Amino acid sequence: MTEDKSDQTETPYNYSFEYIQKKLEGKKDSLGMLLKEIVRTGICTECGTCAAVCPVLEWDDLTGQPKLIGKCTGCGICYNQCPRTITDPYQLMGEFKSGYVANTNIPEVIGGQDGGTVTSLICYLFDEHLVDAAVVTMKDPNNPWHPVAQIITSKDDAIKASGSIYSHSQTVEALMDAVRQDFRSIAFIGTPCNIDAVSKMFDSPTGMLKYFMRCHVLKIGLFCMDSFAPDAIYPFFEREGIDLSKVQKMDINKGKFHLYYSGSSEPVKSYTIKQLDKFKSSSCNFCTDLTAENADISVGSVGSGANKNTVFARTGIGAEIMEDAAQKGYLKIEPFNAINLNAVLFLAKLKKVSQYTVRKRKVFIVRDVAEKEEVRIETKPEVESPEVTPSLGARKFMSVSKNVNEEDKILNISLTNTIGYVLEDMKIRIVAVDEVFEKSPWITTVRELFPFETIEIGYPLDIPDGEAIKANVLVEASTEAFGKIFSRTLKITPKE
Numbered sequence: 001m002t003e004d005k006s007d008q009t010e011t012p013y014n015y016s017f018e019y020i021q022k023k024l025e026g027k028k029d030s031l032g033m034l035l036k037e038i039v040r041t042g043i044c045t046e047c048g049t050c051a052a053v054c055p056v057l058e059w060d061d062l063t064g065q066p067k068l069i070g071k072c073t074g075c076g077i078c079y080n081q082c083p084r085t086i087t088d089p090y091q092l093m094g095e096f097k098s099g100y101v102a103n104t105n106i107p108e109v110i111g112g113q114d115g116g117t118v119t120s121l122i123c124y125l126f127d128e129h130l131v132d133a134a135v136v137t138m139k140d141p142n143n144p145w146h147p148v149a150q151i152i153t154s155k156d157d158a159i160k161a162s163g164s165i166y167s168h169s170q171t172v173e174a175l176m177d178a179v180r181q182d183f184r185s186i187a188f189i190g191t192p193c194n195i196d197a198v199s200k201m202f203d204s205p206t207g208m209l210k211y212f213m214r215c216h217v218l219k220i221g222l223f224c225m226d227s228f229a230p231d232a233i234y235p236f237f238e239r240e241g242i243d244l245s246k247v248q249k250m251d252i253n254k255g256k257f258h259l260y261y262s263g264s265s266e267p268v269k270s271y272t273i274k275q276l277d278k279f280k281s282s283s284c285n286f287c288t289d290l291t292a293e294n295a296d297i298s299v300g301s302v303g304s305g306a307n308k309n310t311v312f313a314r315t316g317i318g319a320e321i322m323e324d325a326a327q328k329g330y331l332k333i334e335p336f337n338a339i340n341l342n343a344v345l346f347l348a349k350l351k352k353v354s355q356y357t358v359r360k361r362k363v364f365i366v367r368d369v370a371e372k373e374e375v376r377i378e379t380k381p382e383v384e385s386p387e388v389t390p391s392l393g394a395r396k397f398m399s400v401s402k403n404v405n406e407e408d409k410i411l412n413i414s415l416t417n418t419i420g421y422v423l424e425d426m427k428i429r430i431v432a433v434d435e436v437f438e439k440s441p442w443i444t445t446v447r448e449l450f451p452f453e454t455i456e457i458g459y460p461l462d463i464p465d466g467e468a469i470k471a472n473v474l475v476e477a478s479t480e481a482f483g484k485i486f487s488r489t490l491k492i493t494p495k496e
C-alpha cells in the first residue's frame with residue numbers, strides 16, 4: 001500500500017510530540033528517573049536547573065543534589081529541563097522523511113531475519129537496474145556463523161545473504177573493492193557503525209572523496225543495539241552444548257537472544273542479553289546510534305511485531321525507493337504508528353544513555369596477605385542493619401548490590417562509591433555471620449576508589465571446612481578519614 005507523501009512528512013513528528021508529552025515529560029516518577037539516570041550515575045553537573053524550575057524542589061548543598069520539599073505533581077519539567085537528559089526524538093533516532101511498518105511481498109524472501117525488507121529492497125534495486133552491486137554480509141561457509149562481507153550482483157545471492165549475524169563485519173573493505181572494480185551504483189547494507197564509516201568517507205575533505213566520484217552508494221542501515229565477539233560467544237555456545245553448524249537462525253527479541261536449529265520454530269536455547277553481556281564487543285559499549293541515523297533507509301525490528309520491520313526513510317531517494325518498491329509489489333508497507341515509535345524511542349534512549357554508565361576504569365583487588373584477621377565471636381547483628389551515616393551529611397558513601405551465582409557458590413557483591421569524590425585507603429571487610437560466629441573473614445584495602453566507580457567482589461560461599469554458608473554476610477567499609485562509612489548485612493537464601 002502506498003501513501004500520499006505530503007501527509008506522511010507531517011505524521012512522524014505529530015506522534016513524536018505526543019509521545020514526548022505523555023511519556024517523557026509527564027511521568028509520575030520523573031523525579032525518580034532524574035535521580036536514577038542522572039544524579040546517581042554521577043553525570044549531574046550540579047547546575048541546579050531542576051530545583052530552579054520546580055516550586056517543590058530545592059537545591060541541597062549538603063548532599064549536592066535536588067531535594068523534594070513538597071508534593072510532586074509528576075509534571076516532568078525537572079526531567080525535561082535537565083541538560084543531561086535526552087528527550088527530543090530528533091536526538092534519539094535522527095531525522096527521517098517517512099516511517100513505515102514493512103515486510104516482503106516476495107515469496108522466496110519469507111524467512112529473512114524479520115520482515116525480509118532489506119532483501120526485498122536489494123531484489124527491487126537489481127530488477128530496476130538502480131544498482132549494479134550490493135555489499136552484504138554472509139556466513140563464512142568454513143567457519144559457522146562468522147561473518148564475511150561480500151559483493152553480490154544477483155537476487156539469488158541477496159536471498160542467500162538474508163538473516164542477521166550478530167558480530168562486526170568488515171563491510172567497508174568490500175565496498176572499497178566494489179568501487180575499485182568500477183561498480184557505479186552500489187547498495188551498502190550495514191550496522192550504524194558501518195554506515196557512519198561510509199558517511200565519513202563521503203564527507204571527508206581529504207582522502208576518500210575522489211573514489212566516490214565514480215559511484216553512488218545507497219546506504220541501507222540496520223538498527224543495532226549491540227554485537228558480540230565471535231571468538232568469545234561461540235565457544236560459550238559450544239560449551240553449552242549447542243552445535244553451531246546446526247543453528248539456522250539467531251535472533252534478539254525483547255531482551256533475549258534466541259538460537260534456532262534448522263526446521264524448528266522453537267529456540268534450542270535462549271539467553272537474556274544480560275547473561276551474554278560479557279561477550280559483547282567492547283566497541284558497542286561506546287555506541288549511541290540505535291537506528292543508523294546516517295543511512296538513506298534504516299531497517300529494524302523493534303516495535304513492529306513478528307515478521308515485520310520498522311523502517312525510516314531518511315533521505316529523498318530513500319523515501320522514493322521505499323514507495324516505488326511497494327508500488328511495484330516487492331514490499332507491503334503501512335505508515336508506522338505510535339506503538340512502533342514508543343518502542344523505538346524507548347530502546348534508542350536506553351542506548352543513548354547507556355554510555356553514561358560505562359565504567360571507565362576497572363578496579364582490581366589483590367588481597368593483602370599481610371593483613372590477617374582472626375575469626376571472631378560477636379553478638380548476632382541485625383539482619384538489615386541500618387547504613388552507617390557519617391556526620392558529614394546525608395549523602396550515602398556507598399551503595400551495594402548482590403547476587404548469588406547459579407550454583408550458589410559465589411556471592412557477587414558490587415560496591416559503588418556514591419559520595420561524589422575519591423575515597424582513599426578504604427578498608428573493606430566481608431565476613432560470614434552464622435548464628436553468633438563470624439567465619440571466613442576477607443579484608444582488603446582499596447587505595448583509591450573514584451566517584452561512581454564500582455568494585456565487584458566474588459565472595460565464596462563454600463568455606464574451607466566443607467560447609468556452605470547459609471546465614472548472612474556482613475559487608476563493611478571504613479576509611480581513616482571518616483571511620484566506618486558503610487555497613488550492611490546481606491541475607492543469603494540458598495536454593496533448596
Ligand SMILES: Cc1cc2nc3c(=O)[nH]c(=O)nc-3n(C[C@H](O)[C@H](O)[C@H](O)COP(=O)(O)OP(=O)(O)OC[C@H]3O[C@@H](n4cnc5c(N)ncnc54)[C@H](O)[C@@H]3O)c2cc1C
Nearest residue numbers: 112113114115116117118119136137163165225300301302
Ligand atoms: C549486529 C546486529 C544487531 C542488531 N540489533 C538489532 C536491535 O537491537 N534491534 C532491532 O530492531 N534490529 C536489530 N538488528 C537488525 C535486525 O536483526 C535485522 O537486520 C533488520 O530488522 C532487517 O531485517 P530484514 O528481515 O529486513 O533482514 P533481511 O532481509 O534478512 O536482511 C538482512 C541483511 O543484513 C545483512 N547483515 C547480516 N548480518 C550483518 C552484519 N553483522 N553486518 C552488516 N550487515 C549484516 C545481510 O547482508 C542481509 O542483507 C541488528 C542487526 C545486526 C546485524
Ligand code: SF4
Nearest residue numbers: 054072073075076078
Ligand atoms: S513537580 Fe517538580 S519534582 Fe515533580 S515532576 Fe514536576 S518538576 Fe519534577
Ligand code: SF4
Nearest residue numbers: 044045047048050082
Ligand atoms: S538539572 Fe540535571 S544536571 Fe542540573 S542539577 Fe538537576 S539533575 Fe543535575
Ligand code: SF4
Nearest residue numbers: 193224226227284287
Ligand atoms: S552497537 Fe554500535 S558499534 Fe556495536 S555493532 Fe552496533 S552499531 Fe556497531
